[in-house]
Amino acid sequence: MSGPQRVLIVGGSIAGWTTATSLRDGGFSGELVVIEREPACYDRPPLSKTALVDDAALDSLAYADPAKIAELRIDLRCGTTVTALDVPGSSVALDDGTRLTGEAIVLATGALARPPSFPGAELPGVGTLRNYADVARLRALVGRRVAVVGGGLIGAEAAAALRLAGSEVVLIDPNEAPAARAFGPTMAAHLQSMHAEHGVATRVGSVVAVTAVEDGLEVELTAGEPVRVDGVLVGTGVVLETDLAQRAGLEVDSGIVVDEAGRTSARGVYAVGDATIRRLPSGLAAPCGHWDAARLDGVAVAAAILGRTPDPRGADWFWSDRYDHHVEVVGDMTAGETEVVRAGAHPTVFRLDGDRMIAAASVDDPMTVRAARRLIDHAVPVNADQLKDPGVQLRSLLPRA
Amino acid sequence: MGTSTDTGKAIKVGVVGDIADDAAIVVPRAIAGTVDDIAVVLSEGTYYAIDNTCTHEQTSLAEGWIEAGCVECPLHSSNFRLSDGAVLSLPAKTGVAVHTIEVVGEELMLTPNPDRLA
Numbered sequence: 001m002s003g004p005q006r007v008l009i010v011g012g013s014i015a016g017w018t019t020a021t022s023l024r025d026g027g028f029s030g031e032l033v034v035i036e037r038e039p040a041c042y043d044r045p046p047l048s049k050t051a052l053v054d055d056a057a058l059d060s061l062a063y064a065d066p067a068k069i070a071e072l073r074i075d076l077r078c079g080t081t082v083t084a085l086d087v088p089g090s091s092v093a094l095d096d097g098t099r100l101t102g103e104a105i106v107l108a109t110g111a112l113a114r115p116p117s118f119p120g121a122e123l124p125g126v127g128t129l130r131n132y133a134d135v136a137r138l139r140a141l142v143g144r145r146v147a148v149v150g151g152g153l154i155g156a157e158a159a160a161a162l163r164l165a166g167s168e169v170v171l172i173d174p175n176e177a178p179a180a181r182a183f184g185p186t187m188a189a190h191l192q193s194m195h196a197e198h199g200v201a202t203r204v205g206s207v208v209a210v211t212a213v214e215d216g217l218e219v220e221l222t223a224g225e226p227v228r229v230d231g232v233l234v235g236t237g238v239v240l241e242t243d244l245a246q247r248a249g250l251e252v253d254s255g256i257v258v259d260e261a262g263r264t265s266a267r268g269v270y271a272v273g274d275a276t277i278r279r280l281p282s283g284l285a286a287p288c289g290h291w292d293a294a295r296l297d298g299v300a301v302a303a304a305i306l307g308r309t310p311d312p313r314g315a316d317w318f319w320s321d322r323y324d325h326h327v328e329v330v331g332d333m334t335a336g337e338t339e340v341v342r343a344g345a346h347p348t349v350f351r352l353d354g355d356r357m358i359a360a361a362s363v364d365d366p367m368t369v370r371a372a373r374r375l376i377d378h379a380v381p382v383n384a385d386q387l388k389d390p391g392v393q394l395r396s397l398l399p400r401a
Numbered sequence: 402m403g404t405s406t407d408t409g410k411a412i413k414v415g416v417v418g419d420i421a422d423d424a425a426i427v428v429p430r431a432i433a434g435t436v437d438d439i440a441v442v443l444s445e446g447t448y449y450a451i452d453n454t455c456t457h458e459q460t461s462l463a464e465g466w467i468e469a470g471c472v473e474c475p476l477h478s479s480n481f482r483l484s485d486g487a488v489l490s491l492p493a494k495t496g497v498a499v500h501t502i503e504v505v506g507e508e509l510m511l512t513p514n515p516d517r518l519a
Contacts, residue, residue: 014491018491043491043492045477045492050458063491063494064494292478295490295491317478319476319477319478321476326475326476366475366476367464367475370466370473371466395423
């Protein structure tokens with residue numbers, strides 16, 4: 001089999017970057033071009049956490065320094081946007097006028113923060129959080145009055161980071177327990193209760209409008225008194241970057257449709273990370289959007305490009321860090337017939353289908369979720385009494401190798 | 402404090418049976434004379450010793466998931482190979498230093514890496 005001589009990767013965040021490094025790890029010796037519109041290939045999870053308030057330099061978030069990039073023989077084109085994908089020509093057009101061809105093209109185009117639609121969204125001091133440049137701007141809100149709109153992962157983490165750094169924070173979300181889709185209702189309610197404990201005011205409702213007033217911004221809500229702040233951080237979801245794929249005629253639904261190895265509907269074109277949705281035997285999966293899933297997409301696509309069968313994928317896993325607490329989730333916390341809660345300083349929540357674990361969520365107890373991840377992936381039968389018992393270490397339920 | 406005369410000197414850090422399989426103990430830097438605490442790890446019958454602090458966000462690797470000669474960081478799951486400290490997956494970008502651990506009779510003898518002496 002003759003593999004590709006040149007691979008083009010459109011996007012150098014976690015999915016695209018991992019594709020590149022996994023190709024090298026797998027022995028790919030051809031040309032590797034990564035085209036990234038940001039000024040560097042860098043890690044985004046810290047942006048809503050420590051990096052939001054600790055003046056982290058972009059270099060400290062970058063996956064590799066120039067020496068490492070050279071060692072990996074990655075032709076990295078930062079600050080460059082791909083304007084078109086030509087499937088029959090196996091090529092991409094760049095905004096600097098260049099056209100590049102490659103036998104394999106990987107779309108790692110990611111997602112953008114969903115822009116707010118309320119009146120006043122364009123005012124200075126109102127903005128979203130997705131890129132390093134956003135963080136550099138939002139740091140001005142440390143120690144000030146901030147309204148965080150959206151209590152999901154980004155909003156809750158940003159609210160916590162700003163609060164710990166001394167800001168006065170109001171968190172606004174239409175739901176009593178936001179992010180229930182990610183954490184399940186029980187854990188979502190527990191996590192939401194942490195905000196009040198740390199002095200963050202929570203308001204149930206939506207933003208009607210933001211207006212400039214003499215001492216800052218006034219945020220009008222669907223219920224209750226308006227809020228006076230110095231800045232508004234909007235974290236209300238993302239818009240998947242599917243435009244390039246769509247214009248090239250690839251199959252696109254709510255995301256770029258891929259199979260388990262990251263193949264799109266076009267031969268030689270793959271897609272990874274946040275911009276994709278997976279076709280399963282049961283139908284199209286929902287977009288995932290988590291860091292580890294994007295990383296594993298990169299590992300899988302590199303295997304596929306090298307003509308190997310990607311490793312089977314286990315349950316999705318993610319973390320969230322807030323108020324010096326570490327939250328972990330594996331599996332789908334909205335699935336399963338029954339819920340089992342292990343009581344403690346924080347609840348640990350398990351979702352079960354019969355005697356099979358489907359999902360688990362913990363706070364400051366990552367080893368329970370790491371064990372749960374393996375119990376789920378190996379379909380180990382479990383029983384509710386053991387899961388409830390704080391004296392039972394979940395690892396002891398795994399068969400010894 | 403470590404001095405040049407300490408280089409290569411082994412310290413008894415425990416005996417066989419002190420560490421369960423796929424578990425670790427921490428040898429404080431003050432005892433090891435090193436710049437970082439040292440995790441002494443048993444995995445699949447082999448002892449290893451590595452710098453204990455994850456190179457990503459400063460957490461104790463001894464608290465991580467130890468399996469098949471690797472430790473997964475308890476925070477963000479970066480995977481480190483115990484034999485040479487190499488990092489096998491992001492978000493950590495650099496590996497951890499390794500030290501020499503030997504079983505002498507029933508005793509676990511740790512020789513700190515000379516490059517990591519305080």
